[in-house]
Amino acid sequence: MNQIVYKDIVDKYKKKNKWLHNYLVSFISGGLIGAFSQIIYIVFIKFTNISSTNVKGIITLLLIGVTALLTALGIFDNLIKKFRSGLIIPTTGFAHSVTSSSIDFKKDGLITGLGSNFFHLAGSVILYSVVGSFILIILKVIISA
Amino acid sequence: MSILYAFLFSGFVCLIAEMIINHTKLTPGHVTSLFSLLGAVLAFFNVYNLFIKKCEMGAIVLISNFGNSLYESGLRGFNSNGFIGLFANMLEKSSLVLTSTIIFSFIFTCIFKPKD
Numbered sequence: 001m002n003q004i005v006y007k008d009i010v011d012k013y014k015k016k017n018k019w020l021h022n023y024l025v026s027f028i029s030g031g032l033i034g035a036f037s038q039i040i041y042i043v044f045i046k047f048t049n050i051s052s053t054n055v056k057g058i059i060t061l062l063l064i065g066v067t068a069l070l071t072a073l074g075i076f077d078n079l080i081k082k083f084r085s086g087l088i089i090p091t092t093g094f095a096h097s098v099t100s101s102s103i104d105f106k107k108d109g110l111i112t113g114l115g116s117n118f119f120h121l122a123g124s125v126i127l128y129s130v131v132g133s134f135i136l137i138i139l140k141v142i143i144s145a
Numbered sequence: 146m147s148i149l150y151a152f153l154f155s156g157f158v159c160l161i162a163e164m165i166i167n168h169t170k171l172t173p174g175h176v177t178s179l180f181s182l183l184g185a186v187l188a189f190f191n192v193y194n195l196f197i198k199k200c201e202m203g204a205i206v207l208i209s210n211f212g213n214s215l216y217e218s219g220l221r222g223f224n225s226n227g228f229i230g231l232f233a234n235m236l237e238k239s240s241l242v243l244t245s246t247i248i249f250s251f252i253f254t255c256i257f258k259p260k261d
Contacts, residue, residue, distance in 0.1 A: 030159025034203035074260035
């Protein structure tokens, strides 16, 4: 009896610690992505003549390219297991979902495999944000008219 | 100082996402769709602009910026060209994300073999 109660208590604390650990890891890793991009942004603005919109584009391109490369190499899945939401919520998560589904279905052929499953997971992101912003724009136009 | 703001903002958004994943039955797929939609909603209330002004890259690297840029370019298209402009310009700002994702993913998928 005592042992069962003890085990319950231990499990409770273990779960709690895991939550805390996950929170901390995703906060720090997500924050570091933002901070590093900001550092690169500042460096580019200070030492080059590229306009700020183009610098933002270059950094996004860099993030997506690195993510696609690491996902194709099979490294990024392990990173996501470790850093969790910190890598899912930035643009890296979008690039990862596209690359992982396309590389998973590559064996089924170029059209029926890779092509038709290319936006397998990222499709929902595109669909709902396009539909959502369409409705919101219509709403905004009606309100301001 | 802007580095600190960028760190705090993107970290905080990731923390909220992690809380949602841990405490509800929603999967990372749900959460990314939810956050990109949330970006459009925040743009609707003119809030996301403030985040970008204050945290710069911290707000731009997040998936929420996808919804925000869809909303902004769509609205700008509507204001300049009416209904046709809304349909024609919606993907203007997010074109970079979509195109680069497609191109990079396709190239690397063709080069590398899936790992089991």
